[in-house]
Amino acid sequence: MNPPVLAHALLLAAAGDSHADLVAGDLHEEFLSFCEQRGRRAARRWYALQVLRSIPALLELRIRSGELVRILLAALLGVALPLLLLDRLWSFVYSQIPLKDGLDRDPAFLAANVIVVCICAAVAGSMVRTASRAAVLSLAVMAAAGFALWVSVGSAPAAYSCAVLLAAPASCWFVHRKWRSR
Amino acid sequence: MAKGESLGEFEYLILLAILRLDADAYGMRVRREIAERTTRDVSIGAVYATLDRLEAKGLVSGVLSDPTPQRGGRAKRSFHLTGAGIAAVNRALRESQSMLDGLALPLHGGAQ
Numbered sequence: 001m002n003p004p005v006l007a008h009a010l011l012l013a014a015a016g017d018s019h020a021d022l023v024a025g026d027l028h029e030e031f032l033s034f035c036e037q038r039g040r041r042a043a044r045r046w047y048a049l050q051v052l053r054s055i056p057a058l059l060e061l062r063i064r065s066g067e068l069v070r071i072l073l074a075a076l077l078g079v080a081l082p083l084l085l086l087d088r089l090w091s092f093v094y095s096q097i098p099l100k101d102g103l104d105r106d107p108a109f110l111a112a113n114v115i116v117v118c119i120c121a122a123v124a125g126s127m128v129r130t131a132s133r134a135a136v137l138s139l140a141v142m143a144a145a146g147f148a149l150w151v152s153v154g155s156a157p158a159a160y161s162c163a164v165l166l167a168a169p170a171s172c173w174f175v176h177r178k179w180r181s182r
Numbered sequence: 183m184a185k186g187e188s189l190g191e192f193e194y195l196i197l198l199a200i201l202r203l204d205a206d207a208y209g210m211r212v213r214r215e216i217a218e219r220t221t222r223d224v225s226i227g228a229v230y231a232t233l234d235r236l237e238a239k240g241l242v243s244g245v246l247s248d249p250t251p252q253r254g255g256r257a258k259r260s261f262h263l264t265g266a267g268i269a270a271v272n273r274a275l276r277e278s279q280s281m282l283d284g285l286a287l288p289l290h291g292g293a294q
Contacts, residue, residue, distance in 0.1 A: 015227075022258065022259050023230055026209040061230065
């Protein structure tokens, strides 16, 4: 008998590396004894409720350990900063070309942004050890990319914004899975 | 006594649960002990967050054991009180007893 998959995944994502196994093991043990006493359905409900109620405390633990801060910093320095630097670079390039200053960016410049940000996110994804951390990093990468798009001075067409917001976390997660499965 | 050294109510309960469970004090057993004796339905996350805080204060320390099939192949961490932890429990008990001295117990007039 296994606990509900979704609740279990949520638990692993919320708990930091140092506590995920301990908490999951404890809940698994109690889940099995709950199954024997009150049946599988009640045990699954109990498990999901325990996970939901534990999330704030587990996130607090993760913040206290400094793990979330490190992930956020990695996303900001690894994704938001390159995106902002590229934006400034293209602004400078456009300002040097007569009659081009203030015009919408050429799609080639935007494509270069997407490629660079995906590479940076992929490098960050290859460095994390666990799936839990990679999941949180992917979310942080998406938030950092969104922040960079929001504060950038250049125009950001909807297709470009969507490409950055989806491709960056996807490449972070994909590279982590591929890198770690080797 | 510095402010950070005083025990919160839940911290105190967890220290007492560890004392009661002796060598078998790990997250799930601590949670169950508190739930059974106080009828509080505490979450396992809250127990671990508090154990982590107590460990940072030097009041408890944990030992990792081998993984077992009952735990889905995961290890467990058993906790015990350090000397500072025992002193903190004794101090909290003394303070509590000192505050209760002279009061007519149980108190009347509260919600039933």
